[in-house]
Amino acid sequence: MKCHKCNIELLERTDVSGKDLLEYKYWHCPRCRDEFLDMGQLHEVAEKERALRRAEKAKFSKWGNSVALRIPKALAKAFKIAPGKTALLMKEKNAIKLVVE
Ligand SMILES: [Zn+2]
Incomplete structure (x- = not known):
């Protein structure tokens, strides 16, 4: 996948948010530093978020x-x-x- 501004290959990165509970992937442009999620990555985050909301607490x-x-x-x-x-x-x-x- 290429950056729509710079026309160079984007790098796929992984980050963690939400108290280290939600790991997600996104695209990063090494030149302009733009970051975004494609539809596949977005659906993956949404699925993980839904799973987190259904989670039960245990002591x-x-x-x-x-x-x-x-x-x-x-x-x-x-x-x-x-x-x-x-x-x-x-x-x-x-x-x-x-x-x-
Ligand atoms: Zn760029």
């Missing part, structure tokens, strides 16, 4: 020498999470991904 508590996270009932039911079941925790760039096994 950490002390459990022996560990920290426990209480999963809200509706979420536990939706993912068939029950005591004794296991999950994989994966460190991602700005988050911890939890996959119920």
Whole structure:
């Protein structure tokens, strides 16, 4: 993709906003320093924003020498999470991904 003013190739960059919760990509012109999002990038940001608005809050508590996270009932039911079941925790760039096994 080229800059409409300078006619040189734009660079795709990634930034994070909203308390490090929302990562987004945008185009940057190295000459005039214009920045903008194309429709694909805009839709991606909108999708992430909608997911953030649907997010539920969970509180950490002390459990022996560990920290426990209480999963809200509706979420536990939706993912068939029950005591004794296991999950994989994966460190991602700005988050911890939890996959119920
Ligand atoms: Zn430019």
